[in-house]
Amino acid sequence: MKRPLHVVLLGAVAALWLVPYLWMVLTSFKTLKEIVAAPTAPLPSGLTFDAYRAVFEAMPVWRYFLNTTVMALAIAGIQIAVALPAGYALAKLHFTGRKLAFALVVATLLIPAQVRFVPVFAMLAEVGLVNSMTALVLPFGVSAFGTFLIRQALLSVPDALIEAARMDGASEARIIYGLLAPLLRPTLAAFFMFSFVYHWNDYFWPLVMTTDDRVRTLPLGIALLREQGSGVRWHIVMAGNVVLSAPALAVFALTQRHLLRAVAGR
Amino acid sequence: MLSRRALVSGLAAASVTTSCRSDDAPKGRRVASLWFTYGGKNREVLEKLVRRFNTSQNAHFIRAVFQGDYFEGLAKLRTAIAARAAPALSHVVGEVVPYLAEAGVLEPMDRYPGFGELDIIPELGQAKSWIAGDQRPTVALPFNRSTPICYLNGKLFEQAGLKAPTTWNELREVARALTVRDGARAKRYGFCCPVNWWFWVALLQQAGGEVVEPDGRITLGGEAGVRATEFWQTLVNVDRTMKPPPGRDYNAWEATNQDYLAGRAAMIWTSTAFLRYLEDNAEFKVVAAPLPRDARYAVPTGGTHWVLLKSAAPEEKASAWEFLRFMHEPEQVIDWATQTGYMPVTRAAVKRLESSGYYAKHPNDRVAYDQLAVARPWPWSKELFRIQRETVQPRLESAVLSGKNARALLAEARERLQGNR
Amino acid sequence: MRPRSALEPYVLMAPTALLLAVFFFYPLGFAAHQSLYEWDLLTPPRYVGLDNYRELWASGELYRAFTTTFVFSVVVVAGSMLLGLGLALGLDRPGSFASFVRGAVFSAYVVSWVSVALLWLWLLDADAGAFTRLVRALGGPAIDWLGDPAYALYALAGVTIWKLAGYAMVLFIAGLQEIPKVLHEAAALDGANAIRRFTHVTWPLLRPTAAFVGTTSLIASFQVFDVVRVMTQGGPVQATTVFVYAIYEQVFLDLRVGRASSMVVVFFVLLLALTLLQLWVWQRKRGV
Numbered sequence: 011m012k013r014p015l016h017v018v019l020l021g022a023v024a025a026l027w028l029v030p031y032l033w034m035v036l037t038s039f040k041t042l043k044e045i046v047a048a049p050t051a052p053l054p055s056g057l058t059f060d061a062y063r064a065v066f067e068a069m070p071v072w073r074y075f076l077n078t079t080v081m082a083l084a085i086a087g088i089q090i091a092v093a094l095p096a097g098y099a100l101a102k103l104h105f106t107g108r109k110l111a112f113a114l115v116v117a118t119l120l121i122p123a124q125v126r127f128v129p130v131f132a133m134l135a136e137v138g139l140v141n142s143m144t145a146l147v148l149p150f151g152v153s154a155f156g157t158f159l160i161r162q163a164l165l166s167v168p169d170a171l172i173e174a175a176r177m178d179g180a181s182e183a184r185i186i187y188g189l190l191a192p193l194l195r196p197t198l199a200a201f202f203m204f205s206f207v208y209h210w211n212d213y214f215w216p217l218v219m220t221t222d223d224r225v226r227t228l229p230l231g232i233a234l235l236r237e238q239g240s241g242v243r244w245h246i247v248m249a250g251n252v253v254l255s256a257p258a259l260a261v262f263a264l265t266q267r268h269l270l271r272a273v274a275g276r
Numbered sequence: 277m278l279s280r281r282a283l284v285s286g287l288a289a290a291s292v293t294t295s296c297r298s299d300d301a302p303k304g305r306r307v308a309s310l311w312f313t314y315g316g317k318n319r320e321v322l323e324k325l326v327r328r329f330n331t332s333q334n335a336h337f338i339r340a341v342f343q344g345d346y347f348e349g350l351a352k353l354r355t356a357i358a359a360r361a362a363p364a365l366s367h368v369v370g371e372v373v374p375y376l377a378e379a380g381v382l383e384p385m386d387r388y389p390g391f392g393e394l395d396i397i398p399e400l401g402q403a404k405s406w407i408a409g410d411q412r413p414t415v416a417l418p419f420n421r422s423t424p425i426c427y428l429n430g431k432l433f434e435q436a437g438l439k440a441p442t443t444w445n446e447l448r449e450v451a452r453a454l455t456v457r458d459g460a461r462a463k464r465y466g467f468c469c470p471v472n473w474w475f476w477v478a479l480l481q482q483a484g485g486e487v488v489e490p491d492g493r494i495t496l497g498g499e500a501g502v503r504a505t506e507f508w509q510t511l512v513n514v515d516r517t518m519k520p521p522p523g524r525d526y527n528a529w530e531a532t533n534q535d536y537l538a539g540r541a542a543m544i545w546t547s548t549a550f551l552r553y554l555e556d557n558a559e560f561k562v563v564a565a566p567l568p569r570d571a572r573y574a575v576p577t578g579g580t581h582w583v584l585l586k587s588a589a590p591e592e593k594a595s596a597w598e599f600l601r602f603m604h605e606p607e608q609v610i611d612w613a614t615q616t617g618y619m620p621v622t623r624a625a626v627k628r629l630e631s632s633g634y635y636a637k638h639p640n641d642r643v644a645y646d647q648l649a650v651a652r653p654w655p656w657s658k659e660l661f662r663i664q665r666e667t668v669q670p671r672l673e674s675a676v677l678s679g680k681n682a683r684a685l686l687a688e689a690r691e692r693l694q695g696n697r
Numbered sequence: 698m699r700p701r702s703a704l705e706p707y708v709l710m711a712p713t714a715l716l717l718a719v720f721f722f723y724p725l726g727f728a729a730h731q732s733l734y735e736w737d738l739l740t741p742p743r744y745v746g747l748d749n750y751r752e753l754w755a756s757g758e759l760y761r762a763f764t765t766t767f768v769f770s771v772v773v774v775a776g777s778m779l780l781g782l783g784l785a786l787g788l789d790r791p792g793s794f795a796s797f798v799r800g801a802v803f804s805a806y807v808v809s810w811v812s813v814a815l816l817w818l819w820l821l822d823a824d825a826g827a828f829t830r831l832v833r834a835l836g837g838p839a840i841d842w843l844g845d846p847a848y849a850l851y852a853l854a855g856v857t858i859w860k861l862a863g864y865a866m867v868l869f870i871a872g873l874q875e876i877p878k879v880l881h882e883a884a885a886l887d888g889a890n891a892i893r894r895f896t897h898v899t900w901p902l903l904r905p906t907a908a909f910v911g912t913t914s915l916i917a918s919f920q921v922f923d924v925v926r927v928m929t930q931g932g933p934v935q936a937t938t939v940f941v942y943a944i945y946e947q948v949f950l951d952l953r954v955g956r957a958s959s960m961v962v963v964f965f966v967l968l969l970a971l972t973l974l975q976l977w978v979w980q981r982k983r984g985v
Contacts, residue, residue, distance in 0.1 A: 016787075017794075019787065020787070020788070020794065020795065020798050023784065023787070023788075023798055023801075023802065024797065024798045024801045024802075026859075027801040027802050027804065027805055027859075027863075028801050030816055030817070030820060031804075031816070033816075033819075033820065033827055034816050034819070037819065045825065046825075049822075049824070049825030049826075049827070049830070050825075050827055050830045050831075092712045092713055092716065093713070095709035095710075095712070095713075096709060096710050096712070096713040098709060099700075099705075099706040099709040099710050100710075102698050103698055103699070103700045103705065103706045103709075104698065104699060104700070105700060105706035105707070108706070111710060111714075114717070115713065115717065118717055118721045118722075119916065120916070120965070120968055120969055120972060121721050121722075121724075121725055121965065122916075122919070122920045122941070122968075123920070124920065124922065124940075124941040124944050124945065124961070124964075125724065125725065125728065125944075125961045125964065125965055126720060126721060126724040126725070127724075127948075128724075128727075128728065128731070128948055128954055128957065128958065128961075129723065129724035129727035129728060129731070130720060130724055132727075133719075133723075148716075148720070149720040150720075151712070151716040151720070152712075152713050152716040152717050152720075152721075157713065169698050172698065173698070176701070182701060182705060182709070186709075207807060210809070211808070211809030211810065211811070211812075212809075213809065213810060213811050213922070213923045213926075214922050214923065214945075217926075218945075218949070229809050229810075229811040229812075229923075230811075232811060232812075232815070233811050233814075233815070233926075233927055235815075236815065236818065236927070244819055244822075244825070247815055247818075247819065248815075248816075248819060250815075251812055251815045251816060254808075254809065254811065254812050254815075255808045255809070255812040258807050258808045258809065258812075259804060259807065259808060261807075262800075262803075262804055262807040263800075266800050266803075
């Protein structure tokens, strides 16, 4: 039984989050003249694709898109590949320094990118790796969050399972990647999505690690659209923003349930 | 409404423009990278000229990469130099050239073929842009050079029967006459100017001072500096005829332009670089005028200079040099200047424009060029950009926006500078 | 369980250890070391001892960056938690409409900060922004959200809350759903109204979730960079120069790597202290 007040409130909430996007899309179909003349007129007089054309002419959108996707995939993939053995060791094996190791891993959550970037930049400059995909991917090879998640998940896997596999003669690598990883599929999938989205959207690290547009990522490229000094061309900026947000929103629409569960599942 | 045609043509345009990107170098050419920092109209013109160069010959190819605004681009350039990933060619603001030259990262150009024939206007080239600029190896060639000028709303001035102010006092009167109040704020401000280093230096120089004395002491204009700051404070807080624009770096410039175009500011100071943009977008007659004087007429120059980076490979530098020669040919100089509003940088180009009657038809374009007669050179000081960014610019905004004591602020700034050495 | 060989755990930890050492701990040490020098990336570094720290304090830069960041974080954490909790309480119900609204709120969390920043840059534009005009049309004041030093930081905080609320909401919903319904029913039978049910049943059991949300939101708010860079570039008049933006500016725009490194060290210490403090506060409250 829906009470009218509730519906109105929920509607208002939805509007607060949806109307901005709607506005963005509508603006992207206007012409500059329209925007200057009547900025708050909601509907464009006709659907013009000029803004989109300008975006695609101003930058190699597909290349940026590819760069960003490859980078995010590589990061998420490496993070999982590295976190699995570490999580396993931290969850299942007794060894000296285990508590310290775990504490150190978690402590790195407090060392954000802005703290690390200058030395990393200087290091990579020494070996000529600035402005390369390596510079964008390798520094994120470890995810403290991912290691934490995997360790948590592995804690609830019964030891007996692993011991049985050992007795069957399976190598540790086989156990980790062949037995445990499939068991952890929901966690891994959730973490993969989380990490992929996070790094796909990353602006700061590519900003400081790339110098030209060879490995430039899409958030960087689109941010450059706000060319200042001679009048921001809002229709172009918004068109670029649509291009930037669309993939994330599309993926979100399709995988909504999983992603929400991923965040809530801690 | 959405027609299938529009959709198809839009998608086609997208795929076509991405597949024939102009930065895919054809085989067999020497490639040199150019990092540039404009947006909007100026970017289009530059890219057109780069394309013209690339298609006009077979040996070289210039790959132009957009890097954001002046500051972002400069930041990227410096870090790229540190990372040994610098391009062959870029352009930088005048304030930073001495710093880069002293750090040894710029390539001297005097020995390059054809250097002597460039025919550069001395006030715009290194020779007169910096004190004793001609006594050093040439590391900078003028690209988009500008001076601050005054833009008047032709219609409003005609209606009020006013002319461009020639002194500071006249400016105050004109601004007062043209301001239309609306409670605490104003519906139309008589005057608008970005609270920015460049215009402050102009005011300071007009009041008779210099930022850096010839002997190298950084005085920030001394009394003249205080006078300049107080002039703005008076206009903003006392007369309330000047609108303080928001933001930092280039937001303020843009806001000024928009206010002028929308009729919210009757008279503005901004760069000659926006001349074409303002003329194209104004619904009234745009009249350009030189800046007024206080103790004297004076303006700083602005815009950027081409620089070759020493760390690039010799072949890249050679290709970049050929591009520079191309850009200094009269045809390109004229195209660049007339399509943007920046000044033409070679004497041959100016002669051609005069003889073709261009200036007769576009008197606004002459204003910045004529003002060169009173342009003052910058000191060759490697501290200049730090003074600008760290010391002066942050204090300027607070001085004007919050009306604090100008003399105290500048004295404190000078002290800071002494401490920082 | 016992490792198969003495070396096994270390081998398994090796990639993690190596990457963390190279990309996390070494940089931290390097920053501490670099903070004792003056370096502009182009010329060799020059030893200056503790001068950078002294300058940082004397110039007021440290104090300013800290207060700006602190105010910003407090507003963001409080705002996103309150809003997130409110949304969770209101939207924790079955039905496709509620599900749709939850999705709408969370969608802001999924897109990039650049997206959100560009979007609100347009909406908050002093003249043509839809939000600005709406406020004025409804009789509100004509505020230049991003250009007025008094409001800019709060405008950015508002945008950040808009983006983070979805995250807090989802976590709170998960926390709410873990509370057994029988507890609510029992309390209701005992005559407790909605408010008392909340304070006596819901909130105590939601505390761990709140602690987690609070801590992660705090860490996130301290690292906010994109919105500042895209929307205000630290202005107007440095009103929005939060710590990480100040560090970026020092390196890239002012070319003072040594000074930036000293800021990095201070920032890290502060973040560590604040996080531990937050955790301690939440732990203590639980005992009461």
